[in-house]
Amino acid sequence: MSKYRRYERYKDSGVEWIGEIPEHWEVKKLKHISNITMGQSPKSEECSLDEIGLPFLQGNAEFTSLHPIPKMYCNTANKFSKINDILLSVRAPVGAMNISDRVYGIGRGLCAVTANKVQVRYLWYSMNVSLEELFIKSKGSTFEAVTVTDVNNLLSILPPKKEQIAIANFLDQKTTEIDGLIADKEKLIELLQEKRQAIISEAVTKGLNPNVRMKDSGIEWIGEIPEHWRLSKIKYESLINNRTLSESTDDDYEIDYIDISSVTSIGKIDGIQSLIFKGAPSRARRILSKGDTIVSTVRTYLKAIAFIENAQSNLICSTGFAVLTPLSKVVPKYLFYLMRSEKYINEIVCRSVGVSYPAVNASDIGALECALPDRDEQMYIVEYLDNCITQINELVNDIEAQINKLKEYRQSLISEAVTGKIDVRNYAVG
Structure with missing residues (x-):
């Protein structure tokens, strides 16, 4: 991160994991900068069997729907997400996140976070950093979960609105670049795995x-x-x-x-x-x-x-x-x-x-x-395949290590930006 400059003046945030923040920034609890809706699963008789109503998300923030929930239920119970809400999983897997692309009914494994006094894209990145606090608090014998209090008290570092937008723009660009590199490397792994499978199939069916x-x-x-x-x-x-x-x-x-x-x-x-x-x-x-x-x-x-x-x-x-x-x-x-x-x-x-x-x-x-084939030819084929597979596996392992480093750098960049360790206000977004 040495290529990015720092802010001129810092102060102690009072929170150990956050450390110092720029002097003019604040630390706020999530409940003070957003509205939080905890989901609630309806009874089976409240589900719509004729597929009329809102798609329903249960608990992992993925856009897979069960039986639609009638709008009447969602409006009465107020258990739905709005477009651009941040969906946060509060049950295993705790911390899975997504952005609501439409109105959804949400089950008890989810909560919807509506940005109020904060820019939503900045809040998304800020929550990515503070999720570690949720992981520490998650508990349960059958499956891990966090409470509404845990979510309400999640900390967020809050710069002025103009800086929130600048940070979000910077991270949008940088994470997109990193995600593109990761996708290219994952595609390469996929091609190598296909090659490994083709080599095996050819050798044991054709010699x-x-x-x-x-x-x-x-x-x-x-x-x-x-x-x-x-x-x-x-x-x-x-x-x-x-x-x-x-x-x-x-x-x-x-x-x-x-x-x-x-x-x-x-x-x-x-x-x-x-x-x-x-x-x-x-x-x-x-x-x-x-x-x-x-x-x-x-x-x-x-x-x-x-x-x-x-x-x-x-x-x-x-x-x-x-x-x-x-x-x-x-x-x-x-x-x-x-x-x-x-x-x-x-x-x-x-x-x-x-x-x-x-x-x-x-x-x-x-x-x-x-x-x-006879045993001698089998042994020859096994030796050949062992050598080929070892080489391919070594390549895959190297690429996976590169992907892990990119993911670590991505998370580190987000953390440094939203905690003010680097100053990106004047960064030229392409």
Whole structure:
């Protein structure tokens, strides 16, 4: 921030996290510079089933509506937001914010902040900084929440109106520039992930020799395969759900547990839980071994498919996975790459049944056809893919680190501007 000048004179704000502010600025509570409307969810009979009324927002400040609420209810209860109100989530996730783009009925998880003695765009940025105070105050056993008092007492640093507009204009421009850089980098990550998926799919369905003779597999969704590859089925090349934790397991037995949510869409295991058997979910039953591949059989669109690189004896996964333990003719990691290829992911999703929680049986996965080279070629393909994926992952990690730095800089710039640590009154907005 050294390229931006400071104000000439400062004073102590009296608030530790704010520190010094320009001498002519003030610190005000949110309730003194805005009108705050806490939401209230109507009863089901007060919802409109004929889709006449106001769209209704429940609790995360996202513009997704439930049954519309009749205007009569909203006008009587006064539980609605107006255009340009700041929508603030007061229940998990506490602090999510948005700008109301129309009139909405709002539920108890939201409040609407109507700027009164402050410029609304400046207030938006100011609240982005003071939200840390809300996070500290949020509490609850089932889900975190803050009270109307917490919101009312949220602090805002208040410069004169002309400076509010100047700061808002400055931050609009700067955050737009930063957001554009972040979007470009996120797009690059998306392209790299698509490339990673394409490399995997090509290698395990066509091999690595572009000049190899091909033949029709006779299976529509697999298509052509190298002439020397053999056809089989997953159930003939691996054991499926081979080992299960007994119901008579000691209550105090410690397990490391992998749930569906622990596996990312790119196959990374993130968030293993340490539990005792007595306190573990009833679905924590599949015993895992090194070299297993786990394939989600529920919510298959999540692409929760992972390879067990190393496994201690107490590594357990949910019964929502099919555990594939490869037999002798299959290289363990080759089976993982096969299941992560686009054709297999798509086929599993296509065979899933159900709308909200589409699922397949482990037997459906076992029935999937597969085309396999010999073990030596499998090992060669795995080595090739490991090298390619490592390079791509390193690039992705570098770009993610750049994105995090940009986000940190963005937040720091907002904080410095709205607390007066930098003077942007004469900054030329392009």
